[in-house]
Amino acid sequence: MSVRVPIYLDHQATTPCDPRVVEAMRPFWSEEFGNAASKTHALGWKAEQAVEDGRGRLAELIGADPREIIFTSGATESNNLAILGLARANRDRGRHVVSLETEHRSVLDPCRALEREGFRVTLLPVGNNGILDLDRLRDALDDETVLISILHANNEIGVIQPLAEIGEIARARRIPVHTDAAQSAGKLEIDVRTLGVDLLSFTAHKLYGPKGIGALWLRRGSPRLRLEPILHGGGHERGLRSGTLPVPLCVGFGRACELAGELRTEDARREAQLAERLWKRLSTELEAVELNGDAVHRLPGNLNISFLGVEGEALLIALPKLALSAGSACTSASREPSHVLRALGIGETRALCSLRFGFGRSTSEAEIDLAADLLIEQVTRLRALSPVWERAKRGGDGP
Ligand SMILES: Cc1ncc(COP(=O)(O)O)c(C=O)c1O
Numbered sequence: 001m002s003v004r005v006p007i008y009l010d011h012q013a014t015t016p017c018d019p020r021v022v023e024a025m026r027p028f029w030s031e032e033f034g035n036a037a038s039k040t041h042a043l044g045w046k047a048e049q050a051v052e053d054g055r056g057r058l059a060e061l062i063g064a065d066p067r068e069i070i071f072t073s074g075a076t077e078s079n080n081l082a083i084l085g086l087a088r089a090n091r092d093r094g095r096h097v098v099s100l101e102t103e104h105r106s107v108l109d110p111c112r113a114l115e116r117e118g119f120r121v122t123l124l125p126v127g128n129n130g131i132l133d134l135d136r137l138r139d140a141l142d143d144e145t146v147l148i149s150i151l152h153a154n155n156e157i158g159v160i161q162p163l164a165e166i167g168e169i170a171r172a173r174r175i176p177v178h179t180d181a182a183q184s185a186g187k188l189e190i191d192v193r194t195l196g197v198d199l200l201s202f203t204a205h206k207l208y209g210p211k212g213i214g215a216l217w218l219r220r221g222s223p224r225l226r227l228e229p230i231l232h233g234g235g236h237e238r239g240l241r242s243g244t245l246p247v248p249l250c251v252g253f254g255r256a257c258e259l260a261g262e263l264r265t266e267d268a269r270r271e272a273q274l275a276e277r278l279w280k281r282l283s284t285e286l287e288a289v290e291l292n293g294d295a296v297h298r299l300p301g302n303l304n305i306s307f308l309g310v311e312g313e314a315l316l317i318a319l320p321k322l323a324l325s326a327g328s329a330c331t332s333a334s335r336e337p338s339h340v341l342r343a344l345g346i347g348e349t350r351a352l353c354s355l356r357f358g359f360g361r362s363t364s365e366a367e368i369d370l371a372a373d374l375l376i377e378q379v380t381r382l383r384a385l386s387p388v389w390e391r392a393k394r395g396g397d398g399p
Pocket residue numbers: 012013073074075076077104106151153154155180182183203204213214329
């Protein structure tokens with residue numbers, strides 16, 4: 001069977017836009033081009049209807065009420081809106097925010113911005129498996145805590161946090177919980193009524209939708225959540241996110257959510273099988289390969305593997321037929337060891353010897369088999385050339 005190269009194994013960075021999504025968006029670029037906020041003519045009404053249909057599909061995927069969905073430009077903006085918006089609106093109640101060391105930069109950086117505004121931020125550590133210890137969370141909360149932000153599934157190691165238990169602890173103290181679900185929405189089953197959180201960020205381009213659109217789910221009902229907008233202007237999205245809505249993207253995001261609802265279970269089953277297939281070959285045909293992050297509580301389509309003695313970047317250069325990443329897309333350019341792997345207690349050298357594999361809807365067994373052949377060949381070749389490998393074999397780098 002022929003395989004198209006490069007073989008795309010970077011689905012945590014982004015996913016291809018599904019052709020059915022592209023088709024759904026098509027009329028809204030130049031035929032149905034109205035502004036959804038134009039209330040005085042049919043082009044505006046049609047645009048508004050298309051946006052609301054899209055919103056309904058997003059809501060359905062996560063078990064929400066459409067009125068709880070705020071369109072944004074992506075998960076980065078949703079995370080900023082949730083964290084800055086909620087903390088600032090509640091600063092009279094307290095100035096303490098709790099999050100996790102292994103969060104995405106779009107959570108960590110708004111937390112840092114809050115510190116500059118006089119908030120205290122506690123970043124909780126994780127265990128060697130990447131999972132939060134709930135006792136550490138309990139101990140961190142105090143009367144000043146106004147927000148807990150804990151990501152659902154990690155973008156580098158795929159590890160899933162116990163949101164239901166986190167939500168229970170938070171509810172007992174009436175502290176709202178936000179989760180960054182950029183990696184899990186459309187992949188794991190999500191029902192916001194039982195997930196245990198109050199706000200949830202997600203984004204279209206990780207679930208076969210277009211880039212440039214995301215959403216924040218904001219629970220309605222009591223106790224009422226107070227949120228301050230970070231963008232000011234025409235008062236769109238119930239005053240919480242001003243700016244003309246990108247109608248084609250709203251439609252595409254909606255269609256992508258609809259497809260995710262239909263295909264999620266089968267996608268997850270296949271991706272888990274592909275991950276198992278690759279891991280089996282690498283771990284039996286190569287020595288000294290380590291899986292990073294919990295082996296069970298992880299996204300079905302993710303593997304993060306250390307190839308001891310071989311620098312991840314060097315391995316990528318030796319593998320032009322594979323498209324994958326040595327870290328998250330935003331930090332992999334820096335050649336710094338990943339903060340996520342370091343938080344798991346992994347040594348600097350091993351962290352730099354790691355690759356992230358992300359499988360998706362179109363990944364085939366033939367692609368996995370070819371990827372395994374190439375990886376085994378190149379890891380073996382590079383190790384034969386590497387003095388670091390000799391040292392690592394003798395146990396020089398710790399964990
Ligand atoms: C966990 C996580 N949060 C947030 C983001 C940012 O999403 P977006 O690209 O939609 O801004 C990403 C994407 O890299 C992610 O993986």
